[in-house]
Amino acid sequence: MSTFTSEIFQTETMTVPGGTETILRGGRDLFPLLPDALHGVRRIGVLGWGPQGRAQAQNLRDSLAGTEVTVSVGLRPGSASADDARTHGFTEDNGTLGDWLAVAAESDLVILLIADAALAAEHEKIFAVLKPGATIGLSHGFLLGHLKAIGSGFPAGHPVIAVCPKGMGDSVRRLYQQGATVNGAGINASIAVHADPDGHATDRALAWSVGLGSPYTFATTLQDEYRSDIVGERAILLGAVHGLVEALYRQFRLDGADPVTAYERSTESITGPIARTISRSGLPAVRAALSEAEQELFDRAYSVSYGPAREIVAEIYDEVAEGTELRSVILAEQRLTSRPMSRIGGSTMWSHSAEVHTRRGTTPAAIDPLTAGLFLATMMAQVDEFADRGHAWSEIVNESIIEAVDSLLPYMHARDVAYMVDNCSRTARLGTRRWGPRFQAAYEQIALPAVDTPADPTLIKGFLDNPAHEALAAAAELRPSVDISVA
């Protein structure tokens, strides 16, 4: 579903490869429309105070300030997050902080942002206390996947909608704050309407998305969202990046580079100049920025890694679509009750983070052609796999490119890649650890040993002429240019 209609907002038609998509351009000028668009929702309850809960609760409260719509946060008894929520103005005293089930029971829109494992275990308790006709809100499709896996479903009579920001919670808040000075700055989001008993579900989803600060909102289905979201974080957004930099760091070291140089040519090149170039000028600009000799190496690197990367992306997609990946996550959660997950941040490369970061002012990293070839091949492998599986172009470029270069890579640039893996959501963390090593092995055992093979002109043409560039350009026009920083 890439088309939708609104009674409140002025939608636009965006030209994408092979057709059009309906989209809604965001901006603070639309905030006055939010109460009407919410169609009777006067209390919004955000359950959970993880990165998304924390960002969304604040953004919605700020966007709805001065209206009769209130935003409350609901936490489980004894939640360690309560103090932080209070610090950010959600307090029992002003009636915007309470027990999760109490908040769920009094809200007209209940946004479920607790951890996946908690959602899997506790959704029935939440469903049981909902007001008649209250809207169920999700920010990704995990719960749908879980309900299907256990042969269950959403309760009848309730609108079920999703608004899925294509970026991590920290970015959702930070870019929203930039929107105070640059109207329309924010993180793009998809919406999905899964159940619409009263006919107003689409407008409520659009209001929620605009309230989060989305520069533009596009439509998908909960199933497509779930698949692209879970696959994306296992591939180019997290898993593949981690596997890639582990492989490249060792490769550069074995080729004689000192640790700092090896770090700069692998991780730093991706999280710095490659991400910035894509964000500002698109994917072909990365190759165009290289000298002729470097382009030749880029082409060879691209050619040997596209196939092995595509093979793994296809495997991940199958596992997610068929439900095995989700069952594996649930099995892992059960093991974690008796044995905590080990951390991976001890890998040698990360001990050089501080030194590399210090050099940024004086010796900024360049685009390394080998690194760029492998990274862009993997990104395009995901783009092409999503296109073959029939995803909307807005979803493809947001989930494969924009989320990477405007949200996750800047965060990795500020911290490091392993730190991010060790500190992201459990589902993403488990997925990264399952699939990152697969990408690493494919680069080490298949791609890199063959990198002296002449480039494949068909693959390079497939890259340069890829319809994704047109879709990315169309999406880029909808977002004002802001500098992405991470505190």
Add this chain to the structure above:
Amino acid sequence: MSTFTSEIFQTETMTVPGGTETILRGGRDLFPLLPDALHGVRRIGVLGWGPQGRAQAQNLRDSLAGTEVTVSVGLRPGSASADDARTHGFTEDNGTLGDWLAVAAESDLVILLIADAALAAEHEKIFAVLKPGATIGLSHGFLLGHLKAIGSGFPAGHPVIAVCPKGMGDSVRRLYQQGATVNGAGINASIAVHADPDGHATDRALAWSVGLGSPYTFATTLQDEYRSDIVGERAILLGAVHGLVEALYRQFRLDGADPVTAYERSTESITGPIARTISRSGLPAVRAALSEAEQELFDRAYSVSYGPAREIVAEIYDEVAEGTELRSVILAEQRLTSRPMSRIGGSTMWSHSAEVHTRRGTTPAAIDPLTAGLFLATMMAQVDEFADRGHAWSEIVNESIIEAVDSLLPYMHARDVAYMVDNCSRTARLGTRRWGPRFQAAYEQIALPAVDTPADPTLIKGFLDNPAHEALAAAAELRPSVDISVA
């Protein structure tokens, strides 16, 4: 089920940690008993001519030579294996080579040794042509797992038995041939009786096992066999070894070793002196062979890698037991119809195989203490996980230790590790590629960076006092000492 009774063979009771197991000692002196033990089976049909089919058909034919029991081979129309079967004496002319369904239809014992994917796709055709009361024979539990996954089962009225050699097909044939001069040489096997409508299934399984040349036969269930077999090949038998040598080779290179030395300290040390020492003298002998300073490094290496390895073995076990691993294999088989599996033998290390092999005569590799610590920790992680999950001790030590040191590692020593992965069964190959990189990442990102941490005395004591050593010693007494060679 670790006990059984026989009407024909003289069983023994073997003392194992915490109890006893019934076993049958093999040997060529028992061959005259085989026709009686087969209880009416006069035609044995072996379907498939992969490594197991080829070994089992020849061994059974040789063991039953001069009796009224015939062994035939059944192949699918147009099978590329027909010529090789004819070369080994199975021909249309002498009535021992035919179409697989025709052979299945005329046999009293039908041994299913076609590839897993073919078995999954075609088992109903085979079941449909069986003679009334014909015995269905398996050599591992894959089909049971598949039938459960699709909600199906074996046809009623047929005995269903498994004889599962704890070694690759090449070893099953090679060690059987050594048995001509050293009575009792061979590869141990487990038996499982899954259905026994006429009460003679156990004796038929024992006869089949003795006919294959098993030094000793122990009992398990099809489910336990399936789990330990599939987990074992993904862990210490193939996947973990591959991940380990990839990690260690790079580590030694990064520490300054030249490629040949790095190869010798990693792969060669495991497939050569470590495997030989375990085969002859058990696991603690590997540590005892080291100097005091080397033992200290061994202990540190063991301590940092046992936990991460155990974490992955437990994950694999869950995935196999819950069926997700099997579903992943089936999804992979479907992708392979449109896209062949890439090979991994191009990884840099293997380009030095020839040189390392040449040096064996003059400069044989020693036991490297770091390599030994990681390898033995991983082996014990599998042993302990299997013990916790309730497997019989014979199954534990055969599937975790004996199969490794007496079958797979000698083969890897003759070829190399990646060659073996690229050339083993599809289920094993897919599994190795799924899990090998996970072990590699755990060694690289968790174990090796922490190797300077003082050893954990509890873990080292757990190794030295492990009940597996007693079980391994009991098993070793049942097998004559032969030198394991690979042509």
